[in-house]
Amino acid sequence: MREIKADLHIHTCLSPCGDLDMTPRKILEKAKEMGLDLIAITDHNACGNVEVAQDIGAKLGIKVMAGMEVTSKEEVHLLSIFGEVNSARELEAILQKGLKIPNNPDIFGHQVLVNEKDEVEGFVEPLLIAASQLSLEEVVNKIHELGGICIAAHVDKPSYSIISQLGFIPKGLTLDAIEVWDLSTYRILIGKNYGFEGIPVVCGSDSHFLHQLGGRYTKLLIHNFSFQELILALKNQEGRRVWIEGP
Amino acid sequence: MAKISLETIVKQLGLEIVVGKELLKKEVSGCYCGDLLSDVMANSKEGDLWITIQTHQNIVAVAVLKEHSGIIIAGGKEPDPETIEKAQKEGICILRANQNAFEISGMLYEILKGIKDEGD
Numbered sequence: 001m002r003e004i005k006a007d008l009h010i011h012t013c014l015s016p017c018g019d020l021d022m023t024p025r026k027i028l029e030k031a032k033e034m035g036l037d038l039i040a041i042t043d044h045n046a047c048g049n050v051e052v053a054q055d056i057g058a059k060l061g062i063k064v065m066a067g068m069e070v071t072s073k074e075e076v077h078l079l080s081i082f083g084e085v086n087s088a089r090e091l092e093a094i095l096q097k098g099l100k101i102p103n104n105p106d107i108f109g110h111q112v113l114v115n116e117k118d119e120v121e122g123f124v125e126p127l128l129i130a131a132s133q134l135s136l137e138e139v140v141n142k143i144h145e146l147g148g149i150c151i152a153a154h155v156d157k158p159s160y161s162i163i164s165q166l167g168f169i170p171k172g173l174t175l176d177a178i179e180v181w182d183l184s185t186y187r188i189l190i191g192k193n194y195g196f197e198g199i200p201v202v203c204g205s206d207s208h209f210l211h212q213l214g215g216r217y218t219k220l221l222i223h224n225f226s227f228q229e230l231i232l233a234l235k236n237q238e239g240r241r242v243w244i245e246g247p
Numbered sequence: 248m249a250k251i252s253l254e255t256i257v258k259q260l261g262l263e264i265v266v267g268k269e270l271l272k273k274e275v276s277g278c279y280c281g282d283l284l285s286d287v288m289a290n291s292k293e294g295d296l297w298i299t300i301q302t303h304q305n306i307v308a309v310a311v312l313k314e315h316s317g318i319i320i321a322g323g324k325e326p327d328p329e330t331i332e333k334a335q336k337e338g339i340c341i342l343r344a345n346q347n348a349f350e351i352s353g354m355l356y357e358i359l360k361g362i363k364d365e366g367d
Contacts, residue, residue, distance in 0.1 A: 074303050135327060136303065166305040167284035 001239060004037035005217045006230075008067065009079055009153065009179060009204030012041055012049040015069075016109035016129055019209045023118045024053035026210055032060050034214025038225060040067035040081050044128040045095045047088040048113045054085070056116055063225035069153060070095060070143075071129070072136045077153040077160045079179060079204070080143045083227030087146040094142065098133030099126035136166070140174060149176040149231060154206055155196070156185040169195035177234050179204045181216065183246045200234045203244040219243050250274040251362050253317050253340055256296065260344065260354055262319065266331050267340030275316045278359065280352045284309050291315065296355070298348050302326045307333040307341075317341070321348040 010027060011018035024041070031039055039057070041050045041064060050066045057064035066088040067081040082088045102125055103111055111124040134142065143150040152162045152169070155178045162169055162178075169175070177200040180186035190196060205216040221241040222229040232240040254271035257264060264271070276294030281287045282301050291297060293314040299306060300322050307330060310318050317340035320326055326334075326341055334341050344351045 074301060137329075164283060164285050166301075166303060167288050167309055168305065170303075170305055170308075 006038040007205050007217045008040040009206045011208050013112040014043040014049045023114050028056045030210050030213045038063040040065040042067040042069045047092050071131045072139045074165045076162045076165045079151040080148045082148040095132045099130050101127040103127040151177040151179050154181040156180050177202050262342040265341040266334045270340040273316045278355050304329040304333045310339045311337050
């Protein structure tokens with residue numbers, strides 16, 4: 001078993017709000033420098049830069065999981081993480097069918113697909129930060145159907161969180177974890193009937209700029225870097241563990 | 248303060264009753280318009296008729312918690328099936344308007360202002 005640092009919430013330049021410097025190569029190099037062992041690439045409703053990141057990660061010795069930050073129709077942000085990039089692709093296709101507004105790069109920023117050398121390969125057409133047409137429950141169920149895990153993103157943030165949009169976590173929603181961004185804000189929220197009880201907690205950086213990488217992370221005790229190990233750690237099973245630390 | 252029944256409002260605005268026909272005698276003392284449930288929980292008042300475009304079942308829980316007189320779903324949106332089921336169970340009247348939240352708010356503002364003026 002080994003103790004590792006993971007950040008399951010990182011945007012690339014594919015997200016319109018992500019800095020153009022957030023190429024897979026630069027992200028992985030920075031992650032290496034900051035001592036991250038495992039990351040997930042989670043662009044808004046898209047996963048087109050995941051495979052490039054995985055290839056670079058493999059060379060640098062950092063595990064990269066396929067993910068997306070999904071926007072439900074209530075504008076709740078949910079992280080989806082998959083063991084297989086094809087599952088992420090399947091979800092991406094469903095989500096993008098519901099995105100009807102074209103991106104205006106001058107207003108929202110470019111949505112850039114890049115290759116291993118940081119060269120532009122293309123642009124994604126629909127505005128990715130728009131809401132999908134799936135409800136919160138439909139998103140969670142669809143992710144599970146495709147074999148992924150679903151984490152409510154930045155529950156302590158005042159916008160696009162399950163708490164800001166829906167007040168509390170609905171009973172019976174089968175989230176695999178909640179993600180906190182700021183530990184001190186989160187501590188204030190605990191015990192206030194938001195429905196956090198019994199749900200595993202991770203910390204993610206939600207990085208949109210290179211300098212944001214490495215400061216916020218989750219600790220995992222796992223045997224290897226497989227997706228199955230991440231699931232076990234979130235479930236606190238077979239000696240695998242997940243915890244957060246920081247101020 | 249003068250009050251008005253849900254029934255009167257339904258008639259005057261031509262709203263569709265999604266669930267809660269038996270609750271139309273409830274009295275409306277004010278209105279609140281908002282889609283961020285945390286804001287509605289913090290700032291709406293008991294007796295308010297709540298105008299929203301949210302269709303998720305959590306709106307019923309918020310209406311119960313804040314003792315709202317009912318919910319208007321604006322913009323012709325359809326509430327989720329679980330929302331209707333939960334409203335039935337919890338005794339919350341859900342109405343539906345084809346007009347958007349601004350138009351419905353304006354109409355309700357005029358109605359409630361008229362009642363208040365009569366009361367004064």
